[in-house]
Amino acid sequence: MKHYDCIAIGTGSAMNVVQGLLERNEGAEVAVVDKDEPGGICLTKACIPSKLLVYPAEVMRHVQEAPRHGIQAEIKGVDFQAIMERMRGTVSEESREIKKNLSQSEALDYYQGVAEFTGPYSMHVGDEQISGDMILLCPGSRPAIPDIEGLEETGYLTSDTLLELEECPESLIIIGGGYVAAEYGHFFSAMGSRVSILGRNPQFLPVEEPEVSAVARDKMAQYMDVTLNHEVIRVRSEDGGVRVTARDRGTGEEREMEAEKLLVAAGRAPNTDFLRADRAGLETDSAGWLVVNDQLQTSVKNVWAFGDGIGGHLYKHVANYESRVAYANAVLGHSMSVDYHAVPHAVFAWPEIAGVGMKEAEAAAEYGEENILIGFHPFEETARGEAMDAEDCFVKVILEESSERLLGAHIIGPQASILIQELITIMYTENQNPLPVVQGMHIHPALSEVVEQAFFNIMHKSDYEHLLGHMIPELFE
Secondary structure, three states: OEEEEEEEEOOOOHHHHHHHHHHHOOOOOEEEEEOOOOOHHHHHOOHHHHHHHHHHHHHHHHHHOHHHHOOOOOOOOOOHHHHHHHHHHHHHHHHHHHHHHHHHOOOOEEEEOOEEEEEOOEEEEOOEEEEEEEEEEOOOEEEOOOOOEOHHHHOOEOOOHHHHOOOOOOEEEEEOOOHHHHHHHHHHHHHOOEEEEEOOOOOOOOOOOHHHHHHHHHHHOOOOEEEOOEEEEEEEEEOOEEEEEEEEOOOOOEEEEEEOEEEEOOOEEEOOHHHOHHHHOOOEOOOOOEOOOOOOEOOOOOEEEOHHHHOOOOOHHHHHHHHHHHHHHHHOOOOOOOOOOOOEEEEOOOOOEEEEEOOHHHHHHHHOHHHEEEEEEEHHHOHHHHHHOOOOOEEEEEEEOOOOEEEEEEEEOOOHHHHOHHHHHHHOOOOOOOHHHHHOOOOOOOOOHHHHHHOOOEEEHHHHHHHHHHHOHHHHO
């Protein structure tokens, strides 16, 4: 059995800690183990490939909307295979380079295979037996597959397997109403598919603010069918395609839908089962995610876990942040706690959505409704937003009145993933005070003015609800 100072499971964010360890402790014996192609879930199956696909869809939307701005443009065709090959080629090239560097490195041993614990600090990888003083667990996650009658027999796509498609399906049903459904619904519909989303939750994009979700649904319903509050109860093959039976969770009424392909986008599941965590005495929760304390240490001393393996915030930028905390504690011996008060996210659909920090209901529950202020401004009431015809899009900010702290922000509209950064930065200052946004010059007429203007249109929560009642009356029905 070969013994190491550190064993790292996963070649995504775990490598941040490995690199820091090797730089600090020259000569340290380190093993890196990954059962998949190197680079981590973000590079090989999630963030990077999906954005390489979504961008061509964004270009398509711009061309499709050009007539609204007096430009007559024509789309002569879509080379779906070329788009997919560019995505696969980019991902493969980066992954091959990582594999080359790992395989040729004299500073570490690279094992490509499944790692299974045989004890708290020992495991076997294929025919190899290894052990380590410190273990870093960053195994990623995988698509969750719901228990639906006929699903396995019929066959389906996931966010992993769709990356291998050679032809664009003529029609596609997506089970799920979250981020993956929104982004890939946007992509496939732009490529020419007839897309239908079947969401179990009554709210589209259920983790977003209700008014953001309402606008998103209305906007996205212009290019795909969105059906919510429906439970898929049965799937079967029919005429070379699939037939899906779903039940309305409110009325109990059943409906059937047909499509060439089926995409399951029902969330993520832990990738920890192959580890045999029980043999190491590692605690997992009821869903299988590794349990850690606020310093990212597992129930076993000197075994650390972060990224998708611990559940919670399944974003690459969070995994990178957690890797810095893990490095500080595991390598430097500090006692640094994780801080999730301002975790940002973005949905790269059409329109874009982005958010950070608390939602309105969370802020009201923690700080009291009477102590919550809402800032709101529509894109179309700025010069740039009007020029872009960004109808119904907006910025919403949430503040604590007594401290003037920014508690959260939510944006739906063009370049939301960029606009949110100004607010993320404010939330990482000591007092979270938005004064720099209010006092700082914003270029006129740039789109960033919509963020500034949200702070010039502050109101109490009750007044904001009155505003929403006129803007989106269905929220209060």
